[in-house]
Amino acid sequence: MTLISTLIGTLVFAVLAPVLGCLLAGLDRIVSARMQGRVGPPVLQPYYDVRKLLEKEDASVNSVEKTYIICALAFALISGGIFFSGGNLLLCVFMITLSSLFFIVAAYSSRSPYAEIGAHRETLQVMAYEPMVLLFAIAFFVAVGSFDTAAVLNLREPAIASIWLVFLGLLYVLTIKLRKSPFDLSMSHHAHQEIVRGITTEMSGPTLALVEITHWVENVLFLGWIGLFFVWGNPLSIVLALAVMVVVYFLEVFIDNNFARVKWQLMLKSAWIVALVCGTINLAILVF
Amino acid sequence: MAFASKSPWVIHYDASSCNGCDIEVLATLCPGFDGERFGVINTGNPKHADIFLVTGSVNERNISVIKEIYDQMLEPKVVVACGICACSGGIFHDCYNVIGGVDKAIPVDVYAPGCAVRPEAIIDAIVEGVAVLDQKSKALKEQKKGAK
Numbered sequence: 288m289t290l291i292s293t294l295i296g297t298l299v300f301a302v303l304a305p306v307l308g309c310l311l312a313g314l315d316r317i318v319s320a321r322m323q324g325r326v327g328p329p330v331l332q333p334y335y336d337v338r339k340l341l342e343k344e345d346a347s348v349n350s351v352e353k354t355y356i357i358c359a360l361a362f363a364l365i366s367g368g369i370f371f372s373g374g375n376l377l378l379c380v381f382m383i384t385l386s387s388l389f390f391i392v393a394a395y396s397s398r399s400p401y402a403e404i405g406a407h408r409e410t411l412q413v414m415a416y417e418p419m420v421l422l423f424a425i426a427f428f429v430a431v432g433s434f435d436t437a438a439v440l441n442l443r444e445p446a447i448a449s450i451w452l453v454f455l456g457l458l459y460v461l462t463i464k465l466r467k468s469p470f471d472l473s474m475s476h477h478a479h480q481e482i483v484r485g486i487t488t489e490m491s492g493p494t495l496a497l498v499e500i501t502h503w504v505e506n507v508l509f510l511g512w513i514g515l516f517f518v519w520g521n522p523l524s525i526v527l528a529l530a531v532m533v534v535v536y537f538l539e540v541f542i543d544n545n546f547a548r549v550k551w552q553l554m555l556k557s558a559w560i561v562a563l564v565c566g567t568i569n570l571a572i573l574v575f
Numbered sequence: 576m577a578f579a580s581k582s583p584w585v586i587h588y589d590a591s592s593c594n595g596c597d598i599e600v601l602a603t604l605c606p607g608f609d610g611e612r613f614g615v616i617n618t619g620n621p622k623h624a625d626i627f628l629v630t631g632s633v634n635e636r637n638i639s640v641i642k643e644i645y646d647q648m649l650e651p652k653v654v655v656a657c658g659i660c661a662c663s664g665g666i667f668h669d670c671y672n673v674i675g676g677v678d679k680a681i682p683v684d685v686y687a688p689g690c691a692v693r694p695e696a697i698i699d700a701i702v703e704g705v706a707v708l709d710q711k712s713k714a715l716k717e718q719k720k721g722a723k
């Protein structure tokens with residue numbers, strides 16, 4: 288049963304998430320442009336970019352890079368499928384980490400110094416956010432009584448009521464996960480901040496298109512995590528969750544446009560301190 | 576219509592000469608003219624770029640750099656020579672070390688003269704370059720079809 292629902296969930300997610308993620312990315316770029324006093328590109332600009340990349344010559348520094356990227360995309364899709372079909376949250380978290388690891392390995396495989404610096408930094412980002420994300424899954428289990436995301440539908444009050452501290456912690460690492468400034472260490476969405484182009488330096492054409500799609504899918508999944516805190520037995524709560532997701536994304540864009548990049552030391556320390564304070568205190572309160 | 580014309584990503588290289596055109600190119604890409612309206616993004620990476628903006632003339636030191644950047648770009652790609660130095664060597668044409676315009680090193684698709692070239696002229700040149708990009712993209716598609 289769970290296998291079938293996960294399969295169906297993955298298929299539906301694979302169709303819907305890129306569409307939603309693309310629109311989200313387009314809105315992100317328009318809102319960013321308006322914040323900088325510009326008109327900005329059309330909403331579908333990310334779609335045009337990806338279509339153009341797919342049209343480009345298919346060349347790669349080696350033959351495995353694209354395979355790794357395809358794996359990254361596939362695991363991101365499975366992770367989303369598990370999450371939105373009401374599956375195991377812990378498994379979802381591990382799947383998306385696996386996806387980021389494939390992305391890192393793809394960058395390392397090119398053996399270019401620029402891509403390697405990007406990959407080092409991406410590894411640091413994973414190190415920075417992973418403790419908080421794991422604590423989020425554990426706190427979710429303690430608060431809801433199950434790792435299954437579907438269990439929230441039986442709740443009398445949303446999870447946010449008991450694990451709001453974890454929510455704040457997750458909000459903090461979300462900026463790292465979305466690779467937004469001030470934590471856009473491994474690759475910047477805005478050109479010319481980066482040592483060439485960070486982790487994607489050696490990826491080009493169709494491979495880069497797949498990377499873009501992976502990011503769209505990831506963004507949808509992470510916003511889903513945020514929404515999870517606000518869903519309970521009442522069907523109307525889904526509307527509330529969607530509203531919170533929009534607000535959170537806007538907040539991320541706002542932060543992105545208003546902060547300069549920090550050093551990795553600060554990112555790592557602050558993310559771990561946040562995880563320690565928000566995660567463990569909240570867990571302690573729940574357990575005792 | 577090819578999608579190439581909807582998202583022209585540019586890379587910019589200042590070969591030599593007085594740097595005047597270099598500053599104009601950066602002025603073109605800054606928020607005042609908002610190139611992103613047309614999908615223009617300034618990438619620092621030849622592997623991501625579609626349009627190669629070169630300013631300044633070619634000399635013995637930079638000819639290999641220009642060729643290298645050009646070779647790293649993927650098809651379809653377009654080269655725009657910005658400023659009279661990049662077009663023909665300009666006022667530096669008879670310097671002992673200057674070879675000439677960018678077309679001495681790589682094929683140039685669009686010439687944007689001016690000393691210094693105005694941002695408006697650069698935008699015109701990029702729009703012109705986008706049309707060429709479209710043609711090349713179509714040609715590449717035909718080629719791919721033929722190969723199958």
Ligand code: SF4
Nearest residue numbers: 593595596660690691
């Ligand atoms: S064309 Fe004029 S402004 Fe431009 S680089 Fe040459 S000398 Fe300088």
